[in-house]
Amino acid sequence: MTPQQLRLLDTLVPALPSRAILTDRSVIAPWETDWRDRWHGVAPILFEPGTVMEIQAIVAAAAREGVPLVPQGGNTSMVGGATPPASGEAVILSLRRLNRIRSIDGDGGLAVAEAGVILADLHDAAASHARRFPLTLGSRGSATIGGLVSTNAGGTQVLRWGTMRGLVAGVEAVLADGSLYEGLAALKKDNRGYDLNQLLIGAEGTLGIITAATLRLAPAIQARAVAWIGLATPDAAMRLLRRFEAAGNAVESFELLPAESLHAVLTHIPGTRPPLAGVHPWHVLVEAVTSDPAAPPPAAFVEEVLGAAMADGIVTDATVAANEAQAEAFWRIRDSISDAERATGPAAQHDISVPVEAMPRFLIEAAAACDARFPGTRASGFGHLGDGNVHFHVRAPAGADRRRWLAEEAPAVTRFVDDLVVAAGGSISAEHGIGQMKLHELERLSPPPRMAALRAIKRALDPAGIFNPGKLVTLAPSGAGE
C-alpha cells in the first residue's frame, strides 16, 4: 500500500461502516482482472460503499490524498475500462452495493435506478409495471446501470430505441471534489447551459462517479416476429432495411451475418441448425414488435415486406419463426457468433462503426483489403447493420499460435483496420468505449483539435486525475500519437 493509500484508510476507516472498506487480498483479487482475463491490475483497497454520502466521503478523501479511484460495476467491460492499473497506485470503488431502484413511474415511463442496479433486475422491475427498459445485451445478468451509462452502452435494440445516451433522462454523480451533481430531474426541456448529463454519459468514469440515473421506459411488448433471411450482398441487406423502415417503426433489431459466421456457429455450437435450406452468402436476423394489444401481430407486416422484397430480387429466401422456440433458436445463432469464432481460432476483433449507408461497401472493401494485406488471414464483419456498427474480426492464418499471433501480429492488423475506419469517416469504438485497450489508437487517430478538447475537459473536471486513471484520455499526451 502506498503512503497515500494508508493516509486514505486513516481518514476513512473511522468515517465509514467496516462493510464499505475491504483490504483482504483474496476478496479483492477477482475484481483486479477483467472478465475475459485480458487485463490484470493491482488495487490494495476495494471500497464498497452503500450510500451516496459514503461515496462523497471516499472521493473527497481520495482527492485530498491523491489516490486514484477506479469505478467498477459488473466488471463486464470489453476494453479493460474497469480494471485498475498494474502500478497498484489506484484503488477500486465498487458501486455494486448502491443498488436500489429508487422509483418507477409506469405512467410517466421513468425509473430512477442507482448505479449498482443490474440490468436484468431493472428489466424485471419494469415488467412488473407493464413497461420495459428497451436496452439489452449479453452481459445483462452482470452489467450495472452505472457502467451502462458510463459507457453509453448499445446492444441489439439501438435501431429503434437508441443507445443509453437517448434513454437516460437524468444523472446524479459525485464530482472530483466530493460534491454531488444532482441532475436526476427528468425535464424534457432544459436549457440551463452545458449539458452535464450528456457529458457524463460515455465518459467511462473519468469525469465523475455516476451514482444514479433516471431512465426512460418503453411500453411492454405484446407480440414479436423474428425472421431469418438469406441474401446475396450487404447492399441487398441495406435495401431491405430501408424497406422495413419505410413501412413503419416496428423493427427493433436488424442483424447481419456472413455465411462464415453461420458456418462457425453450426460447426461449434451444439444443437444449432441452419434456419434456411441452401447456401446464402449473407444472412439477416430481423425482429419486429408491437406494444399495442389491438394491433395486428407483427408477423403479417414482416411477411408482407419480405414477400415484396423477394419478388423484387432483394431477398433470396426467408422464413418467419413459427413460434417462440424457433425465434429463440434464431437469436441463439446470432448470440453464439463470438463463442463460435473463438473456437475457430484467434482473431483481432474490432467494434467499429461507419455511417449506416456506407457500411455495405465498407464491409466488402475492408475485408478484401485486409485479406490482401495480411496473407492467410480472413476478415469478416457481423452485427448491427441498422446502426452502421459491426464487429469486424480478422482471423489468424490457420495453424497460427494464438498467444504469439495476438501479441505480435494482431496489433498491426488492428492499426490497419482502424485506419480504414477513419478513412471511411467512422469510429474505432462504436459501443464498447475506449478504456485502456483503445487509448493509444484514439490518440493516434484523433485530429489534434478533438484530442486537445477531450484533454481540456478531463483537466477541467478532474484536475488531479483521480477518476479512472489510464482510461479514455490521459491528462498529458502519452506520446503515442507522435
Place this chain on the structure above:
Amino acid sequence: MTPQQLRLLDTLVPALPSRAILTDRSVIAPWETDWRDRWHGVAPILFEPGTVMEIQAIVAAAAREGVPLVPQGGNTSMVGGATPPASGEAVILSLRRLNRIRSIDGDGGLAVAEAGVILADLHDAAASHARRFPLTLGSRGSATIGGLVSTNAGGTQVLRWGTMRGLVAGVEAVLADGSLYEGLAALKKDNRGYDLNQLLIGAEGTLGIITAATLRLAPAIQARAVAWIGLATPDAAMRLLRRFEAAGNAVESFELLPAESLHAVLTHIPGTRPPLAGVHPWHVLVEAVTSDPAAPPPAAFVEEVLGAAMADGIVTDATVAANEAQAEAFWRIRDSISDAERATGPAAQHDISVPVEAMPRFLIEAAAACDARFPGTRASGFGHLGDGNVHFHVRAPAGADRRRWLAEEAPAVTRFVDDLVVAAGGSISAEHGIGQMKLHELERLSPPPRMAALRAIKRALDPAGIFNPGKLVTLAPSGAGE
C-alpha cells in the same frame, strides 16, 4: 475601436475579402440590438465571413489579439444571447453568409446545413426531397441553423421529435484556437470519449463557433388532424395527453391554454373566433399526423380518443377541424397569445419547465402563490404541456405604468417565480436559453457544484473568454450568487 480591435483589423484586412469585414456604423447598428429592442450593445466591427476557413482566420486572430467575438445568426434570441456587450470591447461574427445546404440525403434522412441556413429554407429543401425537418417555431423565417443548434431550440413538435439536441447528428465548429472540430459524420454509435457534439449543442456560442450541423430528417406528412378541446383543469389535460400517448405516437403537438389566454386573443386579435361554444376554464390544441399514405387519416384516431375521454368525463367539449382553413385558425389562436397578452398590458414572462407529471399542479399552485404574493397581479401559464414547458406570465396590476413596473416590480416577481420553479425541480430556462437575461438568476439558483462545473468547462475550452462574453456563464463568479 480598441487598440486590440485595430490590431485585429491590421491582421485580417489583408487576409479576408473586403465583403467579410464591415465597419460602417449604419450597417452595423441594426445588429447591435435584439429584435425585441431590449438589449443594446456596441460592436465596432461586424465580420461576415463566407467560408469556414475565413471563420478560422478570424477566430485565430481574435484569440491572439484578445478581441471577444459575439456569434450571430438570425438575431432572434429571446434572452439577449446574440447582442454584443455595451462596452464596445467585442465585435460581431455573423454566420449569415455561411448559408449553404451542403447535402441532403432523402433516403438516409440526413441533411448537412451550414450555420447561416435559415430554418424555413431548410424546411423547403427537405420538402423537395419528400422529407421534412421536424422542428419549427415562430421565427422560422429568420432563425438560423447555427443559432438553433447553439440554443438547443424547441418549438411545437418537441413532444414527438425532441429538441435540436435529438435532431442533430453531427456538428462542425471552430474552437478557441482557430482549429476546426470536425464532427459532422452521422454515426449512430460512436463511443470515442466525451461527446463534443452534445457539449456544443446548447452552449450558446460560448465554447466554439458552430459552422455546420448534420440534421435528421423525418418522413413528410401525408395528413394531419387538429382538434380544439375544452376541459376543467390542467390535470384533465394531462390525463388526456396520456390517453393520446397510449394510443400511439401520432400526436406531435399538445398545447394548453387557460381561458384568459383565449379571451385575450379573441379580444385583441382581429378575425379570431372561439372554437367551442360555452366557457371552459382550460383549452387544449392537439395536432396528430401521419406519414404513411396507406394509413387511415389521423382524424379518426383523434375522434376516437376524444370520444372516449368525453364519455369518461375528462373532456368537456371538443371539435376536430373540418378542413385546413379551420386547422390554421386554431393554430392562429395559439400563435397569437404572446401578441394578445402584450396588448393586454405589461407582464413578467418566464419560459420554464418542470417534470411533465408535475406541471398541472405547478400551474395551479404557482399561479395562486403569485397572485397572493403580488396583490393585483394575475399569473397564468400556457404552452407545451406535453413537454412540461409553459410560458408563465405574471401580468401587472391594471393601470400599472409599463416601463416603471417592468423595471421596478417585475424583477422581484421573476425571482419569486424562479424560486418556485427550482423548488419544483424544474428549469428556469426550458427552451430560450440563458443569454444575458438569465445569467444572474442561473448563478443565484444553481447548486455550487453545477455552477463550478459549467465554469470549469468554459475555462477549459475558451480560456481567454473570446466566445460570446457575458452570456450563459462568466469565467469568474460575478458575485450575484453570493
